[in-house]
Amino acid sequence: xxxxxRREFFIRLAQGTALAATGGLIWSALLQQQAKAxxxxxxxxxxxxxxxxxxxxxxxxxxxxxCPYDTLRLSTAGDSVPIGTPYFLPREIPCYMCxxxxxxxxxxxxxxxxxxxxxxxxxxxxxxxxxxNCLSWQGLRCExxxxxxxxxxxxxxxxxxxxxxxxHALFVPIxxxxxxxxxxxxxxxxxxxxxxxxxxxxxxxQGKIGDHYRLGWxxxxxxxxDFKPYEKSGPLPVAPDASGGLDYLNEGVP
Amino acid sequence: MKxxxxxxxxxxxxxxxxxxxxxxTLSGRLGVWRYLILRRITQLTILxxxxxxxxxxxxxxxxxxxxxxxxxxxxxxxxxxxxxxAVLQIFLTRHMLQPEVLIGAGIVLVFYALVxxxxxxxxxxxxxxxxxxxxxxRTRLGIRDMFHVNRDIRYSVLALTLVLSFLTGVxxxxxxxxxxxxxxxxxxxxxxxxxxVLGVFLFDLLVVKHGWCGHLCPLGAFYALVxRFAPVRVGxxxxxxxxxxxxxxxxxxxxVLNLRQAAEAGMIRSGECTNCGRCIPVCPEGTLQFDLRxxxxxxxxxxxxxxxxxxxx
Ligand code: SF4
Ligand code: SF4
Ligand code: SF4
Ligand code: SF4
Ligand code: SF4
Numbered sequence: 258x259x260x261x262x263r264r265e266f267f268i269r270l271a272q273g274t275a276l277a278a279t280g281g282l283i284w285s286a287l288l289q290q291q292a293k294a295x296x297x298x299x300x301x302x303x304x305x306x307x308x309x310x311x312x313x314x315x316x317x318x319x320x321x322x323x324c325p326y327d328t329l330r331l332s333t334a335g336d337s338v339p340i341g342t343p344y345f346l347p348r349e350i351p352c353y354m355c356x357x358x359x360x361x362x363x364x365x366x367x368x369x370x371x372x373x374x375x376x377x378x379x380x381x382x383x384x385x386x387x388x389x390n391c392l393s394w395q396g397l398r399c400e401x402x403x404x405x406x407x408x409x410x411x412x413x414x415x416x417x418x419x420x421x422x423x424x425h426a427l428f429v430p431i432x433x434x435x436x437x438x439x440x441x442x443x444x445x446x447x448x449x450x451x452x453x454x455x456x457x458x459x460x461x462x463q464g465k466i467g468d469h470y471r472l473g474w475x476x477x478x479x480x481x482x483d484f485k486p487y488e489k490s491g492p493l494p495v496a497p498d499a500s501g502g503l504d505y506l507n508e509g510v511p
Numbered sequence: 512m513k514x515x516x517x518x519x520x521x522x523x524x525x526x527x528x529x530x531x532x533x534x535x536t537l538s539g540r541l542g543v544w545r546y547l548i549l550r551r552i553t554q555l556t557i558l559x560x561x562x563x564x565x566x567x568x569x570x571x572x573x574x575x576x577x578x579x580x581x582x583x584x585x586x587x588x589x590x591x592x593x594x595x596x597a598v599l600q601i602f603l604t605r606h607m608l609q610p611e612v613l614i615g616a617g618i619v620l621v622f623y624a625l626v627x628x629x630x631x632x633x634x635x636x637x638x639x640x641x642x643x644x645x646x647x648x649r650t651r652l653g654i655r656d657m658f659h660v661n662r663d664i665r666y667s668v669l670a671l672t673l674v675l676s677f678l679t680g681v682x683x684x685x686x687x688x689x690x691x692x693x694x695x696x697x698x699x700x701x702x703x704x705x706x707x708v709l710g711v712f713l714f715d716l717l718v719v720k721h722g723w724c725g726h727l728c729p730l731g732a733f734y735a736l737v738x739r740f741a742p743v744r745v746g747x748x749x750x751x752x753x754x755x756x757x758x759x760x761x762x763x764x765x766x767v768l769n770l771r772q773a774a775e776a777g778m779i780r781s782g783e784c785t786n787c788g789r790c791i792p793v794c795p796e797g798t799l800q801f802d803l804r805x806x807x808x809x810x811x812x813x814x815x816x817x818x819x820x821x822x823x824x
Contacts, residue, residue, distance in 0.1 A: 273667070281671055288679045288686050312604040312681050315597050315612065316691060317583035318699050322565055322575070331699045333692075340686060341695055365583050365591060366601070367609035 297458045298344040299439065301329055302352060302379035303361040303369040307458075314368035316341030320360035328352050329360060347441020347456050352381065354407050354440050377408060382439030382456040383463065384413070384432045390453040396425040402443035402454050403430045412436040413443065430454070434463065523754070531757040531793045546788030553634045557581075561698045581635070581694045582685070583612055591615030596733045597691075600682035603673055620737060626786070628738020632724060632731050633787035637697065638690050641708055642724045645715035646763065657718045662725060662766060662783075665732035672729045684729055721763045735782040745784060745791065746802030749774035758790035758799060778802065 301320050304310045320343050321329040328350045332338035343360075345352060354376045361369040373379060384402075392399035393415070406413045411433065418427035432454075441456040520528040534540055541548070560577040561584070563569035569576040574588040583593040593615030601608060623631055632639055675683035685691055689711050692704030711723045724731055752770060759765040767781040768790065779799075791799045 277667060277671055280668075281675060284671070284683065284687070285675055285679050288675070288681055288683060308680065309606060312606045313601060313608065315583045315593065315601065315682075316685060316695060317579040317593075318565070318695065319579045319583065319585065321699065322578045331695060333696050333700065333704060341691060363578075365579075365585075365593065365609060365612040365615060367607070367612075371609065 297461055298332075298338040298342070299347065299382050299441070299456060299458065301343055301345070301360045301364075301369055302354070302358055302376060302381055302438070303364075303371075303373035304381070305368060305370055310368050311339055311342065313366045314342050315366050317365065318343070319363040319365060320369060323359040323363035325355065325359065326350055326353050345441070347444040348452055349445075351441035351445040352379075352438075353442070354379070354438060377436075377438060379438040379440070380459065382441070382458050383434050384437050384439065384441075384443050384454050384456050385462050386430060386432060387453045387455075388429075390449055390451070391430065392449065392453070394427065394429050396427055398428060399448065400428060400430060401446050401448060405442050405446040407440065407442060408436050408438065412438070434459075526751075526753050526796070528753045528755050529795045530755065531795050543792040546791065550634050550787060551640070554637060554640060557635055558637060558694065558697060561694075565698050580691075580698050581637075582691055583615060585615075590618065592619050595620045595737075596730050597682055597685050599733075600672065600676040600685060603676040604680045604682060605677075623734060623737050624741060626738075626743045627741040627784070628734035628736065628782055629731060629785035630738070630743075631734045633785035636690060636730075637694050638708065638711060638728075639724065641693075641712050642715050642721065643763075645712050646721055649716050649720055654717060654720075656720055660719050660722065660726045662764075665727055665729060665735075668727055669729040669732040688730070689723075690728075690730060725763055737782070738786075739782040740804075741782070742804045743786060744778040744780065744802060744804050745786065745788070746778045746800050746806075747773040747776070748798045748800070749777065751796045752798040753796055755795060757793045757795065761789045761793050763787065763789070778804065 298307075300307075300310060301324075305313065316331065318331045321331055328345045329343045330345065331343055332340055338344045356376055358373065358376050358379075361371070361373055386394070386402075388394040400415055403409055403413045403415050413430050413432050415428050416431055418429060439456045443454045444452045444456050447454050534543065557577075560569070561580055564576045564578050571587060575585070576587065578585050578588070581594060582597050583591070585591055591611045591614055593612045595616040598608065598612060598616040672684040687707075689704070689707035693708045696704035714722045715724075719726060747770075752774070754770060759768045762768055764781075764783045764785065767779050767784040773779055786801070788801065791801070
């Protein structure tokens, strides 16, 4: 009798555990799949790294409500963005980079970090240019993105490719990752049928050089401790003062 | 009484066992439905306040009325509120939250600890409207349970939610919760969240009666624990009860109407009671009424001298 009861108990325990384990496995698989649903979701300014952001965001939509331009939206079930989290589609409505960052102020959890105090420090994504379809890169004088960019001449510059024989001169926009906030105003403004400049999550477009490469010709490249050709040489050699070089070349030019 | 249906059953307290009879007048019916109507009003008003603030810019003195959603919100841009269960899950992902949401969760927690944890379920949660409808339809259509599910499974789901939040690093229930999906999409625009709610509806309608809210939902289980010692309770006036069983017939959590335990405690003590008030108007003897725990306790003390009488009743 007693033995039966004990056996019954252990069978029940095993059943319960099996049920919980199976349920837990399916459930966590679902979560993993959700979390990785769309690496290219553009998050509001100040959003933490995607993993931390997904953990912290409570999906309240307070940021969405406080955005004066209706830039932000909460993803719904069936969207490709992890469910319930805020994102934006710059081609529809970009982030206009409010100086007071109301979306971040509204966030109660810190998923949009309070540490972001200057909107120019936001890194929502990085604008990339499809040079095969950018009008300026074809030789037309478009440069709309350059004019519209809130950080024009820092985040986007226009470089001049001088005219060569039988080649049109080019004035081409180039984006600089150290300044581009990923606001997407350029993407919104681009006049091509499909935007030739787009904001993309950093992970999807940015490479990484690797620490062992030395760009020796750059003035600020130091010789690091793992590369010591002269063990006891004194201070690093200083490049000769080159200020006179240009003057020398220009000597005699009227 | 000439019922012609044989003898009138007498209860152990010497009173005849009477059935609940739905009044034929409208005012009588409204009286029976009073808590139901009130519950629908609070549920819909809360949703409407969220919706109006989000879409029609409702505000008072320039302050948005009720922004956010049931996961986290702000009343008049002043009082933060947050779903304590969601916050607990995020906490278990080992992330530090900002004070605002912690204070908000605290406010909500204290509120439900006072009025009864599952007051959330019966008076606020929008899914309750759906599952109530399923339950009502099912009784109408006379659908039987497909199989038996233990009502305590919800506590296992609750535990599993917390473990998975810790292991996966995301708030496990928030990412699949039909409740969050439903109210979020009601307020911020619809996606496919309604399919999850439809799933809950069909499960409740066809598979197990009160299957979701009464057996599985970890949020309901969480609030059952929160409301374990809530002052607001359904009081049980034992001497008047004839054990007719009308209350248990309408109760979504009939296991809480254990009349012997209720007689001992003078109230429905289980935190699983949702304080929905369904049982109150259907009791033909007026045995059940909302009351405060400490008053019931005080009444108990005064009865202490003659306990056997109370037992008998
Ligand atoms: S910075 Fe302004 S425009 Fe950009 S998302 Fe935030 S509130 Fe909206
Ligand atoms: S305000 Fe913060 S927690 Fe709420 S949805 Fe936006 S990012 Fe998420
Ligand atoms: S996204 Fe475009 S407009 Fe915005 S900062 Fe970057 S380059 Fe400028
Ligand atoms: S049990 Fe869950 S779904 Fe049902 S009313 Fe309560 S919280 Fe809502
Ligand atoms: S005991 Fe009464 S108040 Fe509590 S859940 Fe049942 S019907 Fe509702």
